[in-house]
Amino acid sequence: MKKLVVLSGAGVSAESGISTFRDSGGLWEQYRIEEVATPEAWEANFEMVLEFYNMRRKNVLEVKPNQAHIDIAELENTFDVHVITQNIDDLHERAGSSKVLHLHGEILLAKSSNPATLHQEEEYYPINEGVIKKGETCEKGFQLRPHVVWFGEPVPNLPIAEEIVSTADILLVIGTSLNVYPAANLLYYTKPQCEIYLIDPNQVNVSHDLNVKVIQEKATSGMKTFKNFIQ
Numbered sequence: 001m002k003k004l005v006v007l008s009g010a011g012v013s014a015e016s017g018i019s020t021f022r023d024s025g026g027l028w029e030q031y032r033i034e035e036v037a038t039p040e041a042w043e044a045n046f047e048m049v050l051e052f053y054n055m056r057r058k059n060v061l062e063v064k065p066n067q068a069h070i071d072i073a074e075l076e077n078t079f080d081v082h083v084i085t086q087n088i089d090d091l092h093e094r095a096g097s098s099k100v101l102h103l104h105g106e107i108l109l110a111k112s113s114n115p116a117t118l119h120q121e122e123e124y125y126p127i128n129e130g131v132i133k134k135g136e137t138c139e140k141g142f143q144l145r146p147h148v149v150w151f152g153e154p155v156p157n158l159p160i161a162e163e164i165v166s167t168a169d170i171l172l173v174i175g176t177s178l179n180v181y182p183a184a185n186l187l188y189y190t191k192p193q194c195e196i197y198l199i200d201p202n203q204v205n206v207s208h209d210l211n212v213k214v215i216q217e218k219a220t221s222g223m224k225t226f227k228n229f230i231q
């Protein structure tokens with residue numbers, strides 16, 4: 001079976017009703033990134049950060065996977081599919097994808113904010129009723145925080161992602177502006193024979209060194225075009 005690796009970003013969940021990051025109308029225009037998605041923000045005002053992610057979690061729990069997530073899951077009938085996602089939602093899993101690696105964490109889980117264990121932390125906590133409350137702590141008394149990789153924090157799953165991409169026969173990049181590093185660099189880990197496809201309704205800058213077939217469409221219609229190319 002050929003190995004098909006999907007590298008997804010916020011755009012794959014846009015048609016489910018989750019705002020993307022940098023698109024006009026995107027969630028982040030209403031907030032300054034450094035106010036909500038950095039360790040400094042947590043230090044300065046952890047209650048505001050908790051509130052922001054509690055709202056986003058509510059949104060994730062209200063929406064459903066769209067046809068693009070479903071089509072990606074169904075590719076497992078024909079390919080050895082590995083999804084590497086920058087998304088913190090669980091829509092790939094809910095659509096039925098069985099191998100999903102989250103590069104930037106999972107919003108439905110909490111972890112301790114203990115600085116000593118933060119980056120080796122392997123223990124995640126379920127979140128009751130979708131809300132992390134002020135005063136909810138780990139066993140050592142540190143406030144729980146969302147299991148999300150913030151700007152400036154290490155990406156622990158990156159070496160695993162690099163390994164997965166390096167053995168792909170086909171790489172599908174979908175719904176990512178490729179503005180966030182180190183995820184954007186993953187394209188360069190492909191072997192020379194790997195076919196690379198990119199689905200995005202907007203123009204995404206990729207190096208001409210890579211032979212990328214661009215499908216300039218939204219995720220749901222782009223997946224139909226993509227399936228015609230590969231099947």
Ligand SMILES: NC(=O)c1ccc[n+]([C@@H]2O[C@H](COP(=O)([O-])OP(=O)(O)OC[C@H]3O[C@@H](n4cnc5c(N)ncnc54)[C@H](O)[C@@H]3O)[C@@H](O)[C@H]2O)c1
Binds near residue numbers: 011018086174177219
């Ligand atoms: N759903 C989520 O979990 C979510 C949502 C917003 C942001 N984020 C985080 O923000 C960071 C963003 O980087 P990114 O590259 O994923 O997102 P991004 O917002 O930087 O880029 C989104 C891309 O999706 C494209 N897009 C918009 N609508 C689309 C559609 N219907 N179909 C396909 N593509 C569409 C845009 O043109 C853009 O290129 C990541 O770290 C991610 O964790 C996650």
